[in-house]
Amino acid sequence: MTDQAGAAGFTEPPAQRLTTRETAERLGVKPETVYAYVSRGQLSSNRAPGGRGSTFDAAEVDALARRTGRREPAAPAGALSFPTGITLIGSDRYFFRGVDATELARRHAYEEVAEWLWTGELRPGVRFTAPAEALTAARRAVGALPPHCGSTDRLRVAVVAAAAADPLRFDLSREAVLGGARSLIPTLVAALPTVTEDRGPADGAADGGPEDEAADGAAPPRLARQLWPKLTGRPADEASLAVLDTALGLLIDHDLAASTLAARVAASARAHPYAVVSAGLGVLEGPLHGAASGLAHRMLAEVLERGGAAPVVADHLRTGRRVPGLGHRLYTGEDPRAHTLFELLAEIPQAAPALAAARDVVATTARHTPLHANVDLALAVFSVSSGMAAEAGETVFAIARTAGWIAHALEEYGERPLRMRPSGQYTGPQPPQPLPTVVSQ
Template sequence: MQSMSDEEPQVVPTASDERYLTTAEVARRLDVKTETVYAYASRGMLRSVRLPGRRGSFFAQAEVERFVARGRDERPPSGAVERIRTELTLLDDDELHYRGRRATDLASSHSFESVATLLWTGELPEHESFPTDGPSTDVVRTALAALPAAARTTDRFKVAVAVLGAVDPLRFDLSPAAVVRVGRRLVAVLADALPGEPGGGDPIAERLSGKLGDRPADPSLLDLALVLLADHDLAVSTVAVRVAASARAHPYAAVSAGLGAVDGQYHGAASTLAHRFLRDAADDPLGALAERQRAGGVPGFGHRVYRERDPRADALFAALRRHAAARDVMAVVDAVSPGAGTFPNVDLALAALAHAFGLRPDAGEAIFALARCAGWLAHAIEEYREPGLRFRPVGVYSGTRPPR
């Protein structure tokens, strides 16, 4: 019998006329295996109880009947992850929307701070500021000073988030207001604590502009990119965040889970690969294309969700074309795009932004990770409202069977 140790705490009911079913009876009623009943219970979809004087787990018949009434389409099959309902982001017809608003429209009219607030609260302020937290920034800078100079910016973010969580005694307050306070503080400290010269203004994009390379990037372009990358539905890093939040990990730990997933070459690191491609293509466009095609694909082109265009890339490229500093790199983009076989995505646009201002090769990863903190925390707020530990797929054991 599968252990029930990872469920919500079991309840011993008081005396009543309510009828209870055994696990086997529930399995027959649902036409599933007993293991699937345990999976439903571990995800909080059914609640098991203990009955005085009787062994095993029991389930209130009325609750089981309500579960049946919701319909089998509302329940995942055995081993599947429960459907995730979200009010945050819609990807539809090659468009990206945050809470019903087109992301590209928001990027042209509101700051990253305002859009982050929209994701967290549903309200869209005209002006929003994330104040500097001097003491927290100093603590994080001390920790970052121990890293080698060659450490990537996303590695610095990981350390910073861990330190911020460790010094926050109220980190286990999972209320929406508390998570919003964490988000404002976390984003501000990540921008402020990085080595380099801060910009002259209060917006996050200005504070970040001199910290990604030897010369400042245009804050308006950074802000545009941050808004466009703030969320993207259930990307792999966002699923990692929601799984952590389902276990009631505090917001800093949930963001750390997202940063871990971002480290993969198929996710946040994709813009660094695109940066290398554009660097090589500047000298030999056809040669760089041929080399990547031989290796299996051209970085910065195509997408698993979008079919004909990436609206984020379109918006960022349009802004770059209006900027004199991007003239050379946009000529490279135009030279390689016809031969790539599909449309350019936001990773190529981030790489072009980095080349335009001489930013570090990993600058795109840093912009991506900082922006996505907004979406991750918004998803954490949603997940904290759901039953705990609801993501509990049933493993299909394929190893050696123990002797009987």
């Protein structure tokens, strides 16, 4: 991870290619009509890798959309679709405000990526600082929780405590929301207990420490360095910190994932940013979302213990469980976030066994069904090889995605209030029905 300044830090991404389905959605037509455009010379196509289907130049498709009067992609039948200028996913790549997200995360610190997402501007060297009052409230609230509570429990409580300490939380102006976001994220990190090598998370209130705060007059450390001792008791090395920082940047946003949709619904109702983050955290904890990396962690640990993936994969298939860490509905190949993290993890010697175990899982499962690694498997490799608990990936996911939820809240605050109000399709008894009979006790 380097601190390259300004737009010169970016390499120009190659022209984006769209699948036939994506092209049809962008034009608001059926796939058959796309090929009609090709036959009439209004659109050019290239054969997709592997010879399956065609791909189309996104700029050419957009130009055709303008000529035909289509301004926005048509939503698939029955699907929710909302305009957003934050993240674009397509052709096994994804982009933050038009910039390749993997390149951005590798070249810039998490805080810089967050600023890009929020403002469309790069601020080289920017650091976030937790205000003393919010941090004290969050640490006290987290310290009062039972020892068995997980990190997401602690983060949810920390958000509520930080909100209670901010009397200006109802100010939804852009400047106020950005200021609150820059203080909330480091508050969440600092409120988590520090992990020790021999006994796991410290008991009682979350403690400070040299990684949490800067010396007088000095800039605070990067968020990744502050987060590291909350995840593992092992000392930090620069290569591992680079992986953590890159993972945070990669996970900031991923279009309208379930937790992000929940955050936007809250913002549509004009909930304050802390409540927006609380809404996102509530959904993130599901095993099919942020908690999925914990399942992959436990699977990888078992693969290492049993000396191979075959018996572990067989157990999953025998019991009807899906193999965690594989497949993603938005990518036909390997998740680009996983690909990026695997490349960085390959440079860390202590990650080699867990990385080999992950590759073994992918190869073994490929005999049954062709699924590729997703970011949960990459996070599992990182957490297993770094001596972290199974929930560490979920913690990284939650901290990272907080910035994305804020970005979507800022966008939603500019839209018509309460626009996300779908209608239910009633399937109950048809009225009028008689009053229910009172059941005697």
